[in-house]
Structures are given as C-alpha cells and as structure tokens.
Amino acid sequence: MKKLPIGVQDFKELITNYIYIDKTKYLYELITSGKFYFLSRPRRFGKSLTVSTLYYLFKGEKELFKGTYIYDKWEFKEYPVIKIDMSDNTLTTYEEFIESLKDKINKIYKEEGITPTTKDLPTMFGNIIEDLNKKNKERTVILIDEYESPILEHLNNKEEAEKIRRFLREFYKKIKSKDEYIKFVFMTGITKFTKTGVFSALNNLNDISLDKTYAQMLGYTQEELESNFKEHIKETAVEMKMEEKELLKNLKMYYNGFSFDGESSVYNPFSILKFFKKREFENYWFESGSPSFLYEYIKGKKIRYEDLVKYPVSELDFSTREIEEANASIFFTQAGYLTFKGIKRLGLRKKYILDYPNIEVKNSFSKIILEANYGIRETEQIETTIYERIYEKDIEGIIKEIKRIISAIPYNLHKKEESYYHSLIYTILASAGLNVTAEELTNLGRSDIVIEEDVIYIMEIKIDKSAEKALNQIKEMKYYEKYKGKEIYIIGININSEKRNIDEYKIEKI
Helix, strand or coil, rough: EEEEECCCCHHHHHHEEEEECCHHHHHHHHHHHHHHHECCCCCCCCCCHHHHHHHHHHCCCHHHCCCEEECCCCCCCCEEEEEEECCCCCCCHHHHHHHHHHHHHHHHHHHHCCCCCCCCCHHHHHHHHHHHHHCCCCCCEEEEECCCCCCCCCCHHHHHHHHHHHHHHHHHHHHHHCHHHHEEEEECCCCCCCCCHHHHCCCCCCCCCCCCHHCCCCCCHHHHHHHHCCCCCCHHHHHCCCHHHHHHHHHHHCCCCCCCCCCCCCCCCCHHHHHHHHHCCCCHEEEEEEECHCCCCCCHHHCCHHHHHHHCCCCHHHHCCHHHCCHHHHHHHHHHEEEEEEEEECCCCEEEEEECCCCCHHHHHHHHHHHHHHHCHHHHHHHHHHHHHHHHHCCHHHHHHHHHHHCCCHHHHHHCCCCHHHHHHHHHHHCCCCCCCEEEEECCCCEEEEEEEECCEEEEEEEEEHHHHHHHHHHHHCHHHCCCCCEEEEEEEEEECCCEEEEEEEECCC
C-alpha cells in the first residue's frame, strides 16, 4: 500500500514513493493550447504540487511521468525554468521581503553563471528571462507559486500591503514585456486582485480559476478517491466498524463539496489524506489555517451566515475590488470557506449560489462566528450537548440548549428580524457538527432549517406570531415530502422579540 503524501509538494519525491492522482491530462491541455495562465485555489489544495509537476515536465524528465496520461504525448524537451514561491520569502516587512526576493533572483543568476547588470529588482527579473532564453536557445518557462502571498501577509496593514502591491505590479510587468522570450507562464494564488492592482500588469494572463474545463484539476473527484484509495477505504471501514458505502457517504458530507464552477465538486486533498492517516472525522483542513485572523475579520465586520449566502455572486465580483475591500462573501469564497453550490441564471447572466462546502468547514466556521459575533466561547460544550440530544431524539433538550445559548448573548446584539434568528439558530446547530442546511429548497418553497442525520428534523421559525403557525407552514408547504421513508420530526418555533428568545415551540412526528 503506497504511502499518503501528506505535505509532500515535490512531484519527483511524490511520484516515486507516494499515492499520486494523475492530473497530467489537465496540464497537457494547458501547455498545448495556451501560454499565459493564472489559477486561484484555497490553501492546501495542490497548487505547489502542480507547479512542481510543470517544473519537471519542462525540465524534460520523461521517466518520472511513466504511467501518466502525458507520458507518450509530450515532447519532454528541456527548457530554462524560473520557479519562484512567493510565500517562501521573509514577509515581516516590505524591506525584508524585497531583500529576501533579491536573494532568490541572485541565486538564479549564480546558478546559471550569469552576472546581473543592475540592482533594480524588477529589471533583474526581466533581464534573467531574456538572458536564459539567449543562453539556452530556448524560450524561458516562468512558474510563480502563491503570487500574492506578500500582500495577504499584510491585509490588516493597508499601507504596507499597498507598498508591496506597487512593487509586485512593476515586478510582474516584466512577464508581459518579455513575451518574445517566454515559452510558458503559470501563476497560482489564493486570491485574484483587481485589474487596477497587481493584475493591471498581468492582463495577458488567462485566468482559469472559474473555467469549468479545469474545475477538477486540483482536489480529488469522487472517482479518483474511490479508485486511488481502495485499500485505505477498505482498512478504514474495518477499523471504524462501518460498511464501505457508509464510510464513503460520511467522507462526502465531511470533506467533499468544493466547487469552482457551480456544477462539479472535489474533495479537499489535505483533509482526505489526514483522515486516512488518523481514521477519525476531524476538521483537518480548517484547523490547519489561521483561525485567529478569521476571528478578527469576522468580529470586525460583524459577519453572520445570512450575510455570506444571501446574494448570489458573479464572476465579475471576484475582480472589481482589492481583496481587503471586497465583500466578505468574495474573500471567504476565494479562501475556500465558502464555495459555489449552484448556478442561478438570469437571462444571459450567470450567478453563483454560495454556501459552506461541507460539514468540516461549516462546523469550524460556525464556532468562530459564535465566538466573534456573539461572545459564545463554550463551543465544545455546545457541540457535545447538542450532538448527544440529537442522537437521543431529545428535541426539547435541543430547544432548551438553544434557548440557553441565546440568553447568554448581550441584549444589544439582538435584532428584531426573523432572518437574524434563522442565522443564529442555524449557526448554533452547525457549530455542533450536524449535517444542517438553511433554507433547504423543495418544490413548494424553502424550509428554514433542516437537520439531516439518521433522523430528519425540519424547523420553521417565526417572530411574534405562534409556534402553531410555524408548524402549519411546514405541513401546508409539505417540506417533509422529499424525506419520506425516513423518521421525520417537524418543529415550529416562535421568537418573542421583547424577550429576545424562543417563547414557544411545537413538535410533531410525521
């Protein structure tokens, strides 16, 4: 059984010793149909591995690719390659970043036996592109990973971020001006900045981030998961004492759901690899990030779940503002905390519906919202209590716990809006790690909240009306129809706006 490539980003090491999911079909399409590319994906999604794979392709190391799609299709000719990881710099200050990057460029000059004729860093970059072409009699390949990392490092310091942005604009401009010396360019990042920012110098790049042709280029598809991890699936199912079918269903709920075209979806690779290593359903990808940064961002902008998913977004929304000024939903989508859950068409226009990708992200993100927005810190206790009540079918116990949490929120934070309480109750339930959805679509309307575990719980929430009215709406609209054949409970809840809490609820079994 091949080893799991957790944290391995070098293609040569990975292809030799670890499980490799063959993505070279996409790379062949890229290198044979175009020249300048940009791809944004969330962290730990395989961007660096893709850059590394392209490096070995253009270095002509054919034998590494034996057994892959591209092996008998590509010429495997050696080209000069400039490969830079912008995150692998000292990023503490602007000055330290410049010195760090200068060391990298000087190292390329030294390795190639070329003497720089200037100390101006953008000019040095442009010159080495041209010099490598002339020295090797082949056009230069440029691979830049995490192109905006120095800016993201200073998102909370606008002045420092702007200094870095101005420099990178000049640095990357050389890629366009040296076109005649370039064979291929591939750049990655988490975000795409606007055409007035860094990308004003890179308007010749083909942005494939939302191109459906490449939607599954990074991440694991369902078929790739089942065919490449057969032995791991089998052994894990035995150890966890569940059928393989049940294991796959749970894996899909927890770690699948990332979509970059609104139609197809992929698993986060890091979560899958960590899961098969530990064989426990935990929040691997989310917890490997920067929760403290998210906490401050959410707290500063008072972000609620409702605010994030209320409006569909267009492709244009991802390139009209710099990321620190963009709507929170755009920032979180590019960072991977939200994803496309469908497409809404209005005439010739296309918009993407947003939501959390899966239980892993929904669970962790909801905990941070509870802490940052509402001052609720005992999220682990909440998770344990609600999870226990769900599996005991103790609906009254769940309502009691929700009431307790709401009562702990300072009165001045409450709003006299149904949407506020929908969002709050949904966030409480999601923070417990439940498979919960908000405004679940049926053919007759939208139910407020649905918990879909072994038992189905459908909630309708009203404010200053009655629990009876809420319950009757579920019945009249038949929100339960799509779940027929399962055990179903419907729950009508009324919120008293003066008491700022649940004052009445009714439960029925369907």
